[in-house]
Amino acid sequence: xxxxxxxxxxxxxxxxxxxxxxxxxxxxxxxxxxxxxxxxxxxxxxxxxxxxxxxxxxxxxxxxxxxxxxxxxxxxxxxxxxxxxxxxxxxxxxxxxxxxxxxxxxxxxxxxxxxxxxxxxxxxxxxxxxxxxxxxxxxxxxxxxxxxxxxxxxxxxxxxxxxxxxxxxxxxxxxxxxxxxxxxxxxxxxxxx
Numbered sequence: 001x002x003x004x005x006x007x008x009x010x011x012x013x014x015x016x017x018x019x020x021x022x023x024x025x026x027x028x029x030x031x032x033x034x035x036x037x038x039x040x041x042x043x044x045x046x047x048x049x050x051x052x053x054x055x056x057x058x059x060x061x062x063x064x065x066x067x068x069x070x071x072x073x074x075x076x077x078x079x080x081x082x083x084x085x086x087x088x089x090x091x092x093x094x095x096x097x098x099x100x101x102x103x104x105x106x107x108x109x110x111x112x113x114x115x116x117x118x119x120x121x122x123x124x125x126x127x128x129x130x131x132x133x134x135x136x137x138x139x140x141x142x143x144x145x146x147x148x149x150x151x152x153x154x155x156x157x158x159x160x161x162x163x164x165x166x167x168x169x170x171x172x173x174x175x176x177x178x179x180x181x182x183x184x185x186x187x188x189x190x191x192x193x
Contacts, residue, residue, distance in 0.1 A: 003038045006110040011096045012123040013112050056144040064134040069178035071131015072157040079150035080126040085143040090136030091115035100127035109166050133168050156187035
């Protein structure tokens with residue numbers, strides 16, 4: 001598994017080994033031991049608990065058409081969620097925003113293109129909001145979470161909050177405005193959340 005870190009500590013871009021030939025490909029999309037090794041490599045001085053692979057309890061699958069923007073979503077205590085996100089059909093621009101209280105990078109974001117072709121996965125630790133923009137005609141996104149969905153713990157932020165200044169690749173939509181859910185269209189700004 002290839003591991004890439006971001007300027008913001010916590011999220012990781014993971015690329016599993018893919019074995020392909022003229023018949024197609026094979027990849028191991030989740031391996032707890034390999035993930036724990038990647039965490040240990042990412043933060044060698046971190047406490048041992050940080051270097052353990054999460055226990056995932058829920059798998060989610062979303063399908064979105066071009067221009068759909070989902071997010072920014074997160075869960076807070078007592079049910080915070082970490083996520084491992086991948087795109088198995090099409091392409092998305094995936095974003096994680098640091099909302100950990102006291103973090104040196106509070107309010108900063110990281111983004112990565114996830115696609116069926118590049119096989120990248122984005123690890124988003126607890127304390128981060130998550131969202132994505134669909135760049136292809138259709139995208140199927142799969143993500144694992146380490147806690148169950150909880151309506152009481154769910155929170156949303158505005159995707160276009162000027163204080164976050166996320167550089168969504170909107171120009172790739174050819175002038176289309178992002179398609180939002182009702183909930184995402186009225187989500188609060190970070191300053192008001």
